[in-house]
Amino acid sequence: MSSHRDDALSWDGDDDPTLDVAPAPAPTASPSLPKGYSAVGKGSESLHDAPKDVPATEESDSTALREAEERTAVRPMGNAALVTIGVLGGAYALYVVGWVIGGLRLQGLAQYLVTDFMFLASFWLAALAPVIWFGTTFLLTRHSKTWVRIAWLFAGLILLVPWPFVMTGTVGQ
Numbered sequence: 001m002s003s004h005r006d007d008a009l010s011w012d013g014d015d016d017p018t019l020d021v022a023p024a025p026a027p028t029a030s031p032s033l034p035k036g037y038s039a040v041g042k043g044s045e046s047l048h049d050a051p052k053d054v055p056a057t058e059e060s061d062s063t064a065l066r067e068a069e070e071r072t073a074v075r076p077m078g079n080a081a082l083v084t085i086g087v088l089g090g091a092y093a094l095y096v097v098g099w100v101i102g103g104l105r106l107q108g109l110a111q112y113l114v115t116d117f118m119f120l121a122s123f124w125l126a127a128l129a130p131v132i133w134f135g136t137t138f139l140l141t142r143h144s145k146t147w148v149r150i151a152w153l154f155a156g157l158i159l160l161v162p163w164p165f166v167m168t169g170t171v172g173q
Contacts, residue, residue, distance in 0.1 A: 035062070035065070036065070038066070077146055078146075081146045081150070084150055085149070085150065085153070088134075088150070088153045088154070088157065089134065091157055092130040092131065092133070092134045092153075092156070092157070092160075093130075095130040095157075095160055095161075095162055096127055096128070096130050096131060098162030098165035098166075099126045099127040099129070099130070099162045099164070099165065100127050101162075101165050102162050102163070102164025102165030102166070102167075102168060103123040103126060103127060103164055105164065105165075105168045106164050106168065107119065107123075126162075129160055130156070130160050133156040133159075133160060134153070134156065137149060137152045137153055137156065
């Protein structure tokens with residue numbers, strides 16, 4: 001029995017000289033990414049540096065591409081912004097419920113004023129307006145600052161108040 005403490009970590013014949021493999025040669029040029037790709041993660045800073053044998057036009061192209069990516073990069077929102085948008089999303093969901101309840105309460109009165117088709121079209125448009133506003137705000141402000149998105153969401157809350165529910169609901173009675 002051998003007295004090596006690390007026998008469990010070795011195989012019989014590990015010390016065979018024919019198994020020695022020469023170390024891989026060190027790369028002569030620094031690695032670079034193809035055009036249009038960007039490196040992320042630990043050690044990615046070294047990949048952004050242009051190789052020394054690259055002509056000046058490619059170096060300026062990669063610099064311009066990197067600057068364009070930084071301008072259009074979407075930055076993650078902070079915790080406060082996520083909670084605020086979640087609360088506003090909940091308020092928009094309550095607005096949908098308010099428009100449905102208020103519109104259904106006005107259905108009997110609307111028969112005297114407009115046809116059924118016109119009432120149903122306006123009813124569903126009013127009920128879906130908060131969802132449409134919320135989705136459109138997210139789509140159009142995806143590259144804007146967070147405060148711009150939140151301001152537009154607050155503007156929607158002011159503009160889309162479900163007045164039929166407010167006037168005929170518990171407040172209006």
